[in-house]
Amino acid sequence: MTKLAHLVLEDGTIFYGISEGIDGETIGEIVFNTAMTGYQEIITDPSYYGQIISFTNPHIGNIGTNKQDEESKKIFAKGIITKSISSISSNFRSIQNLSEYIKKKKIIAISNIDTRKLTHILRKNGSQYGCIQSELYMNKKKAITKILNYKKTRKNKKNISIGIKNIQKWIPEKPIHHIYQRKKFHVVVYDFGIKTSILNILYEKNCKITLIPPTTPIETVVSLKPSGILLSNGPGDPRLYTKAIKNTKKLLNLPIPIFGICLGHQILALSLGAKIIKMKFGHHGSNHPIQNIYTKKVFITTQNHNFTIDKSSIPNNITVTYVSLFDNTIQGITVKNHPSFSVQGHPESTPGTHDTHILFDKFIKKMHKQEFKNA
Structure with missing residues (x-):
């Protein structure tokens, strides 16, 4: 009825x-x-x-x-x-x-x-x-x-916490190719509310994955001996994740590659001294074009955020890499003199095109390069 x-x-x-x-x-x-x-x-x-x-x-x-x-x-x-x-x-x-x-x-x-x-x-x-x-x-x-x-x-409300409560290793529920292959890179993921497809892609790209709660201190992170650190997507106002911002700021003093996605992108920016502002109605969809500032190449991306980096607050230690062709908001940054970068959109693109899957490869290359330096 x-x-x-x-x-x-x-x-x-x-x-x-x-x-x-x-x-x-x-x-x-x-x-x-x-x-x-x-x-x-x-x-x-x-x-x-x-x-x-x-x-x-x-x-x-x-x-x-x-x-x-x-x-x-x-x-x-x-x-x-x-x-x-x-x-x-x-x-x-x-x-x-x-x-x-x-x-x-x-x-x-x-x-x-x-x-x-x-x-x-x-x-x-x-x-x-x-x-x-x-x-x-x-x-x-x-x-x-x-x-x-x-x-x-x-x-x-001071903060939103929907990530895991305890440190845990992650493997897919159902076998995917390379599941029995020895993993080359160890990615420690700050879980603010991560999507399963992001973890699947990292796993398929030969990464062992450890999920950690949003407030995990840097000493614990370092003890896990990560090849790289992922700051995940998640809900809410990034300015309220004060512990995560402080931890990220400390991690930037170490030569460990960091990759930020969506909320993680904003947390990385805040840890570097940039400011975040709320958008009028945000970006939510899988048809958002962004452009690489240097190559001029355009990518169709999946987006889901209500906040963005304030363009007038970019400090000298940040280089802007991508911008939105809808409203010219910042869509990607790299950190000067550090192997870290982030993107506002969702490179896993579920749903959406796979244009920005290359960003996962970029993260892998940064981890490989850093491990080569440490060898």
Whole structure:
């Protein structure tokens, strides 16, 4: 039986639609994602913690869901907004349709709303919080009150911690090629909410992987004898990760290559003295063109962030390498006189093109070069 639902924005705008997922209400910051494919990878990306994802593509769910495309075991997003969800799964890998999948994951969602209008509001006025309420919970006045209260609690929250709690070795759940091959490089990963596909790529590129919590002190990191350090993607305001910023600053005094991705890119920049600012509505999608400043080569990238490096704050120890062709924001940096670099986008690109897989090769080369120096 079809159940009604509505979406209430903090500015009072209301959209009526159909309830998907479980019954209830949920509040979060609304972000729109422009990807046309990869909805399962998007909703299971831990970086969406605390956010409600609105899909601009009018139709999702047509290939169902499977275990291989999960970026994490749970959905960290607070809710899902879409124009329509397919009840039919047309893919040999599918084990469950999308509606059943989000119900199993206990997610609240709404469909059959004008996502084009919603996107226009967010682009024009900037990001804002919203509340999805299913039929028995629908109350606009209470929704707005709860949104304002939720914003206050989010503002006062000092940090977000969804990464692992203890140091652990990582191997794929299912065998992939080279699984029995002796690993040449040891990558220690600061886990702020890392996507599984990033780990898979590193593993396939002959790396042994150790995951560590976001607050792990530098002494512990050094004792693990890493070939390189990865600062992972993750949710929230990078300026709140004060311990990670301090640790990264100390690590830059050691000759260990560091590779930052998305949130990790911003943490690396902060540790070098740059400033971070919040964007009007962020970048979320798999069709974002960036350009290498020096070669002029263009790459199509996957993006998912609400913060960016303040261009006016770049210190002398940073070289900007990539910029967005959408809004000219900084998309990549290297550290002068140190084998470290970072990118704002997601080079693993799930979903998306594999244009920037070369950045993983760059990380491997830096580790190889450093180990050669130490030999």
